[in-house]
Structures are given as C-alpha cells and as structure tokens.
Amino acid sequence: MNVLTNIAIRAALDAGKEMLKIFNSDDFGVRLKSDDSPLTEADLKSHHIIADALKSTDIPVLSEEGAELSHNERKDWTKLWIVDPLDGTKEFVKRSGEFTVNIALVEHQKPIMGVVLAPYLGWLYWGDENGAFKAELSKTWVDETSELIMSKMQAKTLPCEKKEVCTVVASVSHFSKETEQYINTLKVKEGTVELVSRGSSLKMCLVAEGSAHLYPRLGPTMEWDTAAGQAVVEAAGGQLFDWKIKRPMLYNRPELLNGWFLAARKGVQIEDYFL
Template sequence: MNQHTYLVIKASLEAGKEILKVFNSDDFGVRLKSDDSPLTEADLKSHQVIASYLDATDIPVLSEEGDAIEYNQRSGWTKLWIVDPLDGTKEFVKRSGEFTVNIALVEDQRPIMGVVFAPYLGWLYWGDASGAYKAELADDWQDMNVDELLENVVGIQLPCQEAEVCTVVASVSHFSKETETFVKALEEKEGTVNVVSRGSSLKMCLVAEGAAHLYPRLGPTMEWDTAAGQAVVEASGGQLFDWHSKAPMKYNRKDLLNGWFLTLAKGLNAADYWLL
C-alpha cells in the first residue's frame, strides 16, 4: 500500500466515523441542492474531514461538496483528487446502509488509485498499482483508533468471487427503462440473468469482486460518482467504458456530467455487450 493510498484510506475511515454519527442520530436535516439532490450534515462533515487530509498533499481537489471550480482553472491540472464525501445520499436518507465515501487520484485524466468505503457495512475497497483489495472491518470499527485499526486491516485481493450465473448489478434508485431493455437483451444472449440491486459505488465494487459480471449505467452520473470505483475495477483487471466513445472513462473534463457507461469484470470482452 503506497503513501497516498494509506492517507486516503485513513481519511475515508475518519470521514466514515463522522457520517455514522449523523446516521445514528435521532434526526438529521435534509435540504435540496440546486439539482434537487439531497444534502445532509453528513455530506458536509465528511467533506471537511477529507479536505483536511488531502490539503497536505498539495494536489488540487474536486469534490461534490467543495467550491465550484471553472474548467479554465482545472484544465491545467495533470493530477487531482476527485471526491464524493457521501455517495448514495438518497440511500442514507432512507436509512439504508448502502452509501459510500469515494476518493480517487486522477492523473492525465485516468483514475490511478481509488478508495471506496461503506461505513455502515464496514466494507473497505481500494485499488492502486499493486492491485485491488477488500477488507471487512469489525462491527465496532468506529470505536477504534484509526491508526491501530489500519495496523490490523487485511485486504483480500480482488477478484475473489466467481458468479455462476450471468449477474448484472443495477442501481437501487435509478433503474431506468434503458437498463431494463439491456437486461432483456442480455437474457436473450445468455439465457439466465441474475439482477442484483445495490446503492452508491458498491455496484462497481461488486464487479471488481467478481460477484457481478456487468454494471450498465444507462443514465447520468457525475465524475465523483465513478472515479474511485473505476480505479478499483481497473486495479482488479476489469474495465469501465464510456458508452459513446467505447473507451475508458476520462476525468477532469469540461463537462463533469458522465454519459452512459458499461463496467465489466475481469476477463470479459466489452465488444460482446454493446446490446443497445
């Protein structure tokens, strides 16, 4: 685990503690941002914790909850952090545990390292040049000192599973008609298809694990929704392709809104799955 990976894992754990304090409170306020997406105190507290860690790296940060940064300023960045302090806020608000902290390091528009942490579930994923890994933390992890916790973290290299039946993972909150059409076309191709619903970046992590073969996202997302997950998927040997260009998704674009994309587990050929 390199220095940046260790730092980001530590930041994600500390941010996860703050998120759970809000999640476990009797009540928390929810307000809507300009795009009608929900924002909670947990989003903001997580952002503050992560920013305090990343400031020490002298690498610029693009965060969902940070200040808006114009492209004429970002365009000169060859390296940056892309952060979603709380991915899956809708799941958080519904008191589902399927929300994550996403932090990615992007260089020359490619995610070269990423951490995805699901605080409620205690699932920690990371990927860098050494490979992709998953650790499952103890139920009382949030009561432990983070440095001591990290001394005992043992990651299982990904992929670590092999789904017997063709398995597609889909969004809990955004199962579109296009996704339904894709699944029907896949059933014609494969016969039996198992559809698994998950929230946040856990969908990409299931592909990295090998628990799912495909994650077609046939709807909009933002760069901070996918950068960390893509880093984990690619470190596991899988791929995430922009649907239009048929090339790996690039980051720090002028338009931060992602188009459709297709995520594939290790060993699959994308040419076999452009079914729409």
C-alpha cells in the same frame, strides 16, 4: 500500500466515523440542492474531513460538496483528487446502509487509485498500482483509531468471487427504462441473467470483486460518482468504458456530467456487451 493510498484510506475512515454518528442520530439536517437532490450534514462534515486530510498532499481537490470550479480553473491540473464525500445520499436518508465514501486520484485524466468505504457495512475497497483489495472491518471499528484499524485489517485480493450465472448489478434509486431494456436484451444473449440491486459505488465494487459480471449505467452520473469505483475495477483487472466512445472513461473533463457507461469484471470481453 503507497503513501497516497494510505492517506486516502485514513481520510475515508475518519469521514466514515463522522457519517455514522449522524446516520444513527435523529436528525440528518436534510435540505435540497439546486437540482433537488438531497444534502445532509453528513455530506458536509465528510467533505471537510477529507479535504483537510488531503491538504498535506498539495494535490488539488474536486469534490461534489466543494467549490464549483470552471474547467478554466481545472484544465492545467495533471493530477487531482476527485471526491464524493457521501455517495448514495438518497440511501442514507432512507436509512439504508448502502452509501459510501469515494476518494480517487486522477492523473492525466485517468483514475490511478481509488478508495471506496461503505461505513455502515464495514466494507473497505481500494485499488492502486499494487492491485485491488477488500477488507471487512471489525464491528467496533468506529471506536478505534484509523492507525489501529489499518494495522489489523485483513485484506482479500480482488477479484475474490466468481459467479457462473451472468450477474448484472443495477442502481437501487436510478433504475432506468433503458437499463431494463438492456437487461432484457442480455437475457436473450445469455439465456439466464441474475439481477442484483445495490446503492452507491458498491455496484462497481461488486464488479471488481467478481460478484457481478456487468454494471450498465444507462443514465447520468457525475465524475465523483465513478472515479474511485473505476480505479478499483481497473486495479482488479476489469474495465469501465464510456458507452459512446467504447474506451475507458476519462476525468477532469470540461463537462463533469458523465454519459452512459458499462463496467465489466476481469475476464469479461466488455466489447461484446454493448448491446
């Protein structure tokens, strides 16, 4: 893997270990942000660990839990890290294991590398110019150094699965009426549709690995929710398109709020599924 991918994976592993300590404790330190979304001590500790790890790259960082930056402050960044220190905070608070660490490298508004770690599940996904990969970490990975983890992990090249029945992955916490209507329309087109619910960026990772054909997100997300997952999907030969323009989603935009999007695994003609 390249140097920047290596740094991002190490940062994700170090953050993931700290998150699990808090996850397994009695008190998450939950409070509400201005939009009423939950914020935990794990979000903040993960942010600081990742931000410190990425300093050595001299590439600016846009993080969900970092300072609010206007577009005027970001507009000249041709390369930046986009980070979600804890994606799926609602799942974390509910003590579901479906939360992730997301770290993406964006260049000229395109995600060129992404790392997604599901600490509780021990699943690590990454994608860059060398392809997309998944490693399943050992049960004792949290007690090991990042160097040891990376030296012994066995990675599968993605996609590594191929479901025959049309499979759609959807959000656990954000299943909208529009998504339900889309799936009903898809059933008419395909005949049979299997629905799988997952939290956080795991939905995009299932598309990348081939376990799901499609991930329609017909509701709001933020840039840090999608950048890393999109990088993994694209490195695996799939696509993630902005619903409005029918082209790959771009980043470091004036408005960080994403519109609807559709992700499709390798081999699926994504243009045929904007129903």
